[in-house]
Amino acid sequence: MTKMLRFLLLLCFIIYKSAGREGFGPTDQEWGYSTVRPDSYMFWWLHYTTANVSNPTDRPLIIWLQGGPGSSSTGYGNFAELGPLDLELKPRNTTWVQWANVLFVDNPVGTGFGYIGENGSFALNNTQIAQDFLVFLKDFYQKLPQFENIPLYIFCESYGGKMTPEIALFIYRAQKNGEIPSNLKGVGLGDGWVSPIDSVLTWAPYLLNLGLVDQDGYESIMKQAYKARDAIDREDYEQAFNLWGLIEEEVEKQTYNIDFYNVLLKPTASIKKIGLYRSYLGDALSDIMNDLVAPALGLTRKWDDVDGGVFNALGPDFMRPVIHLVDELLDTTDLTVAVYNGQLDLIVDTPGTVNWIKEMNFKDKKLWEQAERLPFHINGFMEGYVKKYDKFAFYWVNNAGHMVPADNPSGMEYILREVTNNFEV
Structure with missing residues (x-):
């Protein structure tokens, strides 16, 4: 796109409206599809900030990525965790939209409203996910060029924590090479599936220490976990994945x-299980989305909460660790992590x-x-703990399970403000 064309597009947006269209809910919005590979489509949904600013671009852009893989950001992340409306379609007073522009992306291809056609295909590994995402982001900036120079942050959850480090590396390299007019500043990896075996090996000790299993239960779980560890050691x-x-x-x-996402919640026998997500929402979210x-x-596409096709395609890559990619972010970029x-x-x-942080080898690890x-x-209440040096911080969040934005929005707000420098542009 030439500089003149980009200027004219930007001028059209300014003339039309300072923000986007009226979609669903109280915010100004934009949404659309991006073709990331032949017959392979990703859906995105942007909520412009409601902050008291003269222009939405006076606040950063935050991308939210869900897990699964195959769980929908535009659905679950939006309505169950941090969007402007909750599952009862009431205004959420802890929505991130009050502080920043929030872009929900149904990622990888085939998730949520996304889909593949007859000649399309699901992503098969983390690298392909990152390649697809870079194509999407280039398309997004072409459609909304006013965000090109605005600070960009990617926050994520669960399997999103595995995808995001490689996505961030692809974006950072592309913006340094002049391939994309982006301004990525940092990432937030929430309860991330960064080193799957480190999670699996600590399930039994964690449950034993909480009194949720006895010694026999502990030993039964560990017996299976050691088999998975041996498979990882063989790079099988x-x-x-099958053992998981x-x-x-x-x-x-x-x-x-037990509730895998919050051990204090009452166990339930009626759950929908795919990947790292179980849906407790019944048909409520599906009814809202469809x-x-x-x-x-x-x-016109049917929305799906957790897509089994996306999940199964990534099965062979599911248990592969990405600790080295987090190290690479810290050693080769200036991004906040x-x-x-x-x-x-x-x-x-x-x-x-x-445990996986202990295994990291970035250059400032000892410091x-x-x-x-x-x-x-936050407001006089201790919401957790933080250990921080330069670009890297680890936050232990109190009173929260897997979905930190929903379980402890105050603690999440603190982290958001720290990473984004209080939403500075």
């Missing part, structure tokens, strides 16, 4: 259906996250280890 990731499912079943058996959102946005974990999460438990672990507070 497909076998490790069996270990989850053993955990459920020994705990009588009966209300789709008509409002003029969409924040890792945060809810203390009540089991699926990506805090002990497992602590980070020497930093003091301190509590952080």
